Amino acid sequence: xxxxxxxxxxxxxxxxxxxxxxxxxxxxxxxxxxxxxxxxxxxxxxxxxxxxxxxxxxxxxxxxxxxxxxxxxxxxxxxxxxxxxxxxxxxxxxxxxxxxxxxxxxxxxxxxxxxxxxxxxxxxxxxxxxxxxxxxxxxxxxxxxxxxxxxxxxxxxxxxxxxxxxxxxxxxxxxxxxxxxxxxxxxxxxxxxxxxxxxxxxxxxxxxxxxxxxxxxxxxxxxxxxxxxxxxxxxxxxxxxxxxxxxxxxxxxxxxxxxxxxxxxxxxxxxxxxxxxxxxxxxxxxxxxxxxxxxxxxxxxxxxxxxx
Amino acid sequence: xxxxxxxxxxxxxxxxxxxxxxxxxxxxxxxxxxxxxxxxxxxxxxxxxxxxxxxxxxxxxxxxxxxxxxxxxxxxxxxxxxxxxxxxxxxxxxxxxxxxxxxxxxxxxxxxxxxxxxxxxxxxxxxxxxxxxxxxxxxxxxxxxxxxxxxxxxxxxxxxxxxxxxxxxxxxxxxxxxxxxxxxxxxxxxxxxxxxxxxxxxxxxxxxxxxxxxxxxxxxxxxxxxxxxxxxxxxxxxxxxxxxxxxxxxxxxxxxxxxxxxxxxxxxxxxxxxxxxxxxxxxxxxxxxxxxxxxxxxxxxxxxxxxx
Numbered sequence: 371x372x373x374x375x376x377x378x379x380x381x382x383x384x385x386x387x388x389x390x391x392x393x394x395x396x397x398x399x400x401x402x403x404x405x406x407x408x409x410x411x412x413x414x415x416x417x418x419x420x421x422x423x424x425x426x427x428x429x430x431x432x433x434x435x436x437x438x439x440x441x442x443x444x445x446x447x448x449x450x451x452x453x454x455x456x457x458x459x460x461x462x463x464x465x466x467x468x469x470x471x472x473x474x475x476x477x478x479x480x481x482x483x484x485x486x487x488x489x490x491x492x493x494x495x496x497x498x499x500x501x502x503x504x505x506x507x508x509x510x511x512x513x514x515x516x517x518x519x520x521x522x523x524x525x526x527x528x529x530x531x532x533x534x535x536x537x538x539x540x541x542x543x544x545x546x547x548x549x550x551x552x553x554x555x556x557x558x559x560x561x562x563x564x565x566x567x568x569x570x571x572x573x574x575x576x577x578x579x580x581x582x583x584x585x586x587x588x589x590x591x592x593x594x595x596x597x598x599x600x601x602x603x604x605x606x607x608x609x610x611x612x613x614x615x616x617x618x619x620x621x622x623x624x625x626x627x628x629x630x631x632x633x634x635x636x637x638x639x640x641x642x643x644x645x646x647x648x649x650x651x652x653x654x655x656x657x658x659x660x661x662x663x664x665x666x667x668x669x670x671x672x673x674x675x676x677x678x
Numbered sequence: 679x680x681x682x683x684x685x686x687x688x689x690x691x692x693x694x695x696x697x698x699x700x701x702x703x704x705x706x707x708x709x710x711x712x713x714x715x716x717x718x719x720x721x722x723x724x725x726x727x728x729x730x731x732x733x734x735x736x737x738x739x740x741x742x743x744x745x746x747x748x749x750x751x752x753x754x755x756x757x758x759x760x761x762x763x764x765x766x767x768x769x770x771x772x773x774x775x776x777x778x779x780x781x782x783x784x785x786x787x788x789x790x791x792x793x794x795x796x797x798x799x800x801x802x803x804x805x806x807x808x809x810x811x812x813x814x815x816x817x818x819x820x821x822x823x824x825x826x827x828x829x830x831x832x833x834x835x836x837x838x839x840x841x842x843x844x845x846x847x848x849x850x851x852x853x854x855x856x857x858x859x860x861x862x863x864x865x866x867x868x869x870x871x872x873x874x875x876x877x878x879x880x881x882x883x884x885x886x887x888x889x890x891x892x893x894x895x896x897x898x899x900x901x902x903x904x905x906x907x908x909x910x911x912x913x914x915x916x917x918x919x920x921x922x923x924x925x926x927x928x929x930x931x932x933x934x935x936x937x938x939x940x941x942x943x944x945x946x947x948x949x950x951x952x953x954x955x956x957x958x959x960x961x962x963x964x965x966x967x968x969x970x971x972x973x974x975x976x977x978x979x980x981x982x983x984x985x986x
Binding site: 592627671 | 863904905907939969
């Protein structure tokens with residue numbers, strides 16, 4: 371069993387989709403990552419910040435899953451980061467209606483002593499400055515540092531982002547962001563260019579079109595599970611990252627062969643996440659369901675052409 | 679070895695992509711289907727029509743590959759069907775600059791006697807009326823009738839198209855067209871709705887995002903091979919259909935398991951087709967290259983998660 375250190379937002383989300391809307395519910399990259407990773411045999415801790423408006427119930431949801439929250443700072447009199455989004459009819463595009471940074475604006479992450487020798491560090495989407503600060507506090511180079519980011523930081527903090535990218539092993543990013551970061555339309559070329567920036571592995575997330583894993587001249591592809599209904603895509607990318615990082619931390623093997631399995635586990639968990647609002651589905655997920663859906667992934671992708 | 683009967687256009691294409699442009703070159707659905715199918719151990723014939731402006735060299739390209747062209751009508755004084763298209767920078771969208779039906783306008787297909795007991799019939803994209811006429815001329819119900827069509831016929835000949843759909847075993851169609859035909863956004867629901875129209879198998883082509891095969895409650899997915907460069911997408915869908923139909927005709931096995939392999943073979947051949955203008959790459963393709971790329975497909979998609 372490995373140690374997984376997670377950095378990212380713990381937040382309130384308000385979501386509107388064609389199927390309904392929510393008030394402020396539990397959200398945030400670190401939350402989704404932590405919940406997904408908790409499906410594996412791993413010790414994990416979250417570094418994040420909330421205000422004292424953050425309900426004890428939500429904190430309990432994390433500790434119930436044995437997630438170490440000693441580095442979840444609770445700012446007295448502060449307000450928790452809030453995001454409000456409206457998804458369009460195809461669920462592939464959304465408008466951000468509100469982003470209130472609140473306590474996140476002045477966040478100084480502190481790596482807990484018991485995790486400064488983490489095996490895997492998952493840097494969830496957040497200001498690159500915070501991600502860099504976490505890397506700098508580690509006493510030992512982790513076996514694997516995984517970075518998730520988004521176009522917002524390319525637009526607003528590119529120098530700091532490039533500094534983080536230089537120091538990680540794996541970059542997970544969506545297709546449009548990979549194109550923006552590299553200026554290459556072909557995802558194969560984009561991945562090759564990202565290799566020159568630092569990472570040895572690149573995961574390009576294509577939402578409903580699956581995910582590509584690149585390493586040197588090797589490529590692996592995992593589809594998204596075709597679903598009858600996608601209810602709410604919020605957190606799907608973070609859930610993918612959490613399943614990916616959680617599986618790698620638990621298996622303590624970062625070979626390309628094992629990383630392929632990690633991509634499948636990430637895709638598998640993400641396929642549940644989108645079935646309900648926010649974290650709802652992830653909180654009720656059991657091992658039997660997960661296993662049955664892994665079977666579905668096998669049936670969906672495995673074929674038997676004899677080749678010599 | 680089975681008999682494959684192909685119906686579709688044999689045409690001149692003029693193509694402009696961000697990488698270059700061509701004058702009138704060999705094109706047409708039946709051409710791409712026939713060239714792809716000729717990679718398998720199959721007897722095939724094309725039913726189509728051209729004008730006497732169609733060069734003997736192009737006809738030789740087909741007969742060199744043992745494609746029976748006794749039902750390729752050559753209209754004296756007639757002009758061959760011509761399509762001119764301009765691809766945009768992302769190669770995913772294109773403008774049709776010219777469509778000259780010419781001899782296609784009055785085409786009355788005649789099934790050659792030696793093929794009215796074909797094992798597999800591949801109805802390439804064409805007026806549903808022509809496709810229907812071919813079905814009606816068959817003396818024996820083929821083991822498999824495969825239909826490829828496009829949104830143009832949904833807009834302009836929906837009743838006739840529905841009549842053809844009712845009578846085929848497999849419908850191949852792209853994602854947007856599946857949504858248009860069924861009014862369902864979810865491709866899983868769209869496929870289920872298409873089952874009620876007649877076909878027992880549905881293949882939804884998603885271009886660079888791969889292809890989905892549906893049968894009852896079973897789903898199989900084949901990605902498109904991630905390529906450094908896509909040069910010209912013209913004919914990729916037809917090449918996919920030709921590989922799919924050719925493999926099924928050669929193997930004489932239309933089980934779901936075998937159809938999965940057919941989808942992989944179709945995707946494999948399509949990955950070559952897009953590397954050069956028109957049919958150029960398909961005409962120079964050898965078995966060693968095909969096999970090597972099938973290995974790539976395996977490496978791209980196969981993983982080893984132990985499940986009980």
